[in-house]
Amino acid sequence: MFINNMLNSLLLLVICGTVCEGKKPNFVVVLTDDQDVVLGGMTPMKNVQRFIGNEGVTFTNSYTTSPICCPSRASFLTGLYVHNHNTYNNSLHGGCYSPSWQNHERRTFANVLQQHGYDTFYAGKYLNEYGTERAGGPERVPPGWSEWHGLVGNSVYYNYTISNNGVPTHSTDLYLTDVIRDVAISYIENQTESRPFLMVLAPPAPHQPFTPAPRHQGVYKNVTAVRHPNFNIAVDDKHWLLTMPPSPLPKSMMPELDRVYRSRWEALLAVDEMVADVIEALDSQSLLEDTYLIYTSDNGYHVGQFSQVYDKRQPYETDIKVPLVIRGPNVEKNVHSDQPVLNIDLAPTILHLAGVDPPKTMDGHPIDLGNKDVGDRAMLVEYYGEGRDGTVDPKCPWSYDSDNLAQCHPLYECKCQDARNNTYGCVRHLAQRVNTKFCYFTDDESFTEIYDLAADPYELRNIKDQMLPAIRHWYQLTLVRLLECKGVTECDITFDQQAF
Template sequence: MSNVAKKSDNTSHTLECGQKQIDERPVTSGRPSRDGNVSPAPDHSDSDHEEPDIESIKLVSDGTHDSRSNVKDSIGTSRNNSSGQGHRTSKTMADFMANNQKQDNYKDKPRGDRRRREPTPATTQGTRDLISKLKCCQIHRSDMLCLCFLFVILHAVSSEENLPSHAPNIVLILTDDQDKILGGMTPMVKVKELLQNEGTTFTNMFTPTPLCCPSRSSILTGRYSHNHNTVNNSISGNCASLSWQNSAEKETFAVFAHNAKYKTYFAGKYLNQYGKKTAGGPSHVPPGWSDWFGLVGNSKYYNFTVSDNGAVVTHGDAYHSDYLTDLLTYRSVKNIHKHRENNVDQPFLMMISTTAPHGPWNAAPQYEGKFLNLSAPRDGSFNKDGKNKHWLLRQAKNPMAEDSINYLDNAFRKRWQTLLSVDDLVAKVVTALNDTGQLDNTYIIYTSDNGYHLGQFSLPIDKRQLYEFDLRIPFIVRGPGVSKNVTRVEPIVNIDIAPTISDIANGGEGKFPASMDGISLLPLFNSDKKPKWRTDFLVEYHGEGSNNPRPECTEMDAGVSHCFPDCVCEDAFNNTYSCVRTLDTLNKVDLMYCEFTDSETFVELYNHTTDPHQLNNIRSTVDPQVLGKMNQRLIALGDCSGTTCRSSLPPKLTL
């Protein structure tokens, strides 16, 4: 009896060990589709996206708009998956979106229940198996076997310490033409809840060139326009040209992150001329990107072509299968889950580049009825004349025609409508990071390429100008070590994004390529730190004109472009300028000095402390010595490159 009992007891222990092995392995309930096809999107007719607080936006409308700030169902909680693996991703876009619509509010989840990636090397499946066997040998009391297993486990864990298993991930979300001055962030209630409240907001973020392609080139390379040589949106302006591909494109932050052993993902709008025949076609995949899903050409929401890792994919006008913002959401979320399953020890960089709120402003069907009672802000420089400004603003008709005002009001509403889908995108990306246990170890950066104007100085709609509404853009970051729910006032520029990403990818010790003109922002992510910071930077733009203006605008000077039916033109060949933007918060100096390359050699100077809307050009009333100092500083910044853009000191200025 004793022998039988002993045998039975051993069998019981053996089964228990086997069961333990099974329990400790990640349970995979499903995997995302790997065929690369984009499946249809869902019907969002039951969407509950909240209206934003717009009390800060002055409106010309008799209607009122409810002020709400709660995010409903914006983010799901983790379910039955403590390891961060084995998570089911919908195989179709419709399933994916529908599942996310049903998820619980992330903020309602108790803090202790939110999974996080621990700051220790993640054990691989092989090590977990060895640990299971060690438990078994302890049960059997085989000391020699236990010692052998213990030695192997220690060796395995030691080897894993050499893997970049806890290097932080990076997600850069870039919008298109999203302003800051005119309330462009007001619709983003989920961004506020998930990024602003959980991170740091920079209130003085600028683009050095207020136009899509040169600004995006600066974001990618960390260089001013005069150093990456992309000056406007045309091929002749070096936008995605073969010259760009053979030079600056080889030195983007994606290349440096890839060299630092990051897996890199891109989805969305790249550069305005990307994929065109004159730019090498859509088979060209820019270096540094492991996974590429790039829009061919400029911003669209329907009827577009993408390069899917070099393969041409066309989309039509069906919302459920073709709406670009939702496709970017689906692609990015799928890649987050797939990366976690297949590359658990490799950090990733992901850039998601939406076309919203750029024209043609096609909102998702469920958001077409939003903001219908709103009008564009009427304060500041709205519908003001440009009598003391360069010639392009002096040609604008003032007061504006009623048709122009109606047009820009409609644009204002539609821009906000398109942004609601971007707000959803942010929530679903954060959900995916949380569900895969990667949220606490991921930097999420949210920004835009340039600002926008809607009636300012009687210009209907566009960007390209040297004024605050076109230059100021949002910038928010959350992530490991980033202070929460705080703002910083130091002036930062989009040329700082590439050094920051490169710095993170290289260990966060201030290392980034010397060829970059910008500065790593990592020292500013902690509100307790007060590093010495820049007090000025360069703004530059090379006008984009046309030799064939609108037929009805023959009285206009040759070379104008982007003209409206009433012959108000937004650009011209000689709308070419360079500026020094001085923002010294310590000494309370807030200036903008600009020189134009035109027949007038026109100069504009504004004191933002007393004139925040840049209504009064004070070039003729200021001390000439100030003009001389600003001119010399402009020459220095206009010639700077790399370290000289960061090291040269601005002059001391008093007005």
């Protein structure tokens, strides 16, 4: 009897060891649209801070590979730099949900997880051209997703179409962020512990037109756009696009910048509520302790910096630095990490945490969630101006007539936000005693911008003529290497590695 009991106990231990050790975590990723961190974009996110930041790690040096929606989202999904997934901008001609992308789409981290036993769920904005008739229509469900609620086209808050597992459904009066919340909670409430799941929630906020939910309109009515030292100043040491008139912007434009700034905050409040409701649902289903929660954005945003109006697409910290907070099993609570991370690191990180070896073809590498040090990393930021394929008015920048300012609404009629030769590659380099950005603009003219962010956090002084020739040469060669790199082995570059 004793021997039988002992054998049964040993058998249970073997089974538990096999099953328990093999239990895979769940993942919930919240990917916002155009949420900055430099201008206080995380200020409205009280629930994100309370339920994710205070319970996990906040990354202070998190960057996007490209400061625009579609290329950034393609990098997030594949772990690839822009030059490797070939989605260069938000247009179909620029690769956004083009046939070229649809080939890469079969190699997203969702596909890999699904092949390893995960259920996968997506709700919200995907790629800007997804679901449009010229890109295949809303009947096409991207591979890798078990349940699909993808927004057709670009971010809006009302009057949209969602592809519900390939069935287009139109809504005019339901606030999109709340719809994403509802389908997410319904999905969680139907989960069991039998299969792990990946959930990606991609609300439209705070993307233009910056529409808050009715319950949040006016919450920040007394808030004005942050006036850092680089706000609405004329510049003469930056690439030509930033020197175009009106510079500085006239005082009559300031109320519009303030409206945009506070509307963005108000639009984010529904996202913050969604995060709290999703976490409550996970907790109610006893799933929270086994779930990694990741909160981030596809790119940042500027509102008035260097006399630009409001947009992204520029290489400055406002546009390329993004929020990133992560909590989950065995993640230390309420800590900050200075290590440099890119959005191409998220795909291999999720795979690694799921017990899956990330493909070596991915350009990013798994984030060490326990590392707080800045380390040493040279990261690539690349952007290809949309004017390259005719999507920007060839007469841009438009003429500016101070006597007819009232006609300059929307403000994009007064200021060019993009052009063909707004095309650049940057090395964003962070190390123990280094905080540098090296950017090279190409096309009709070539131009270099270099900033020492440690001494000049607002990028007011282009030091291209003050940098030592040997150091500048290293950055030039490093940029060339990064723009040609393929796979984590080639793309992981530090200053200690000799590029020459």
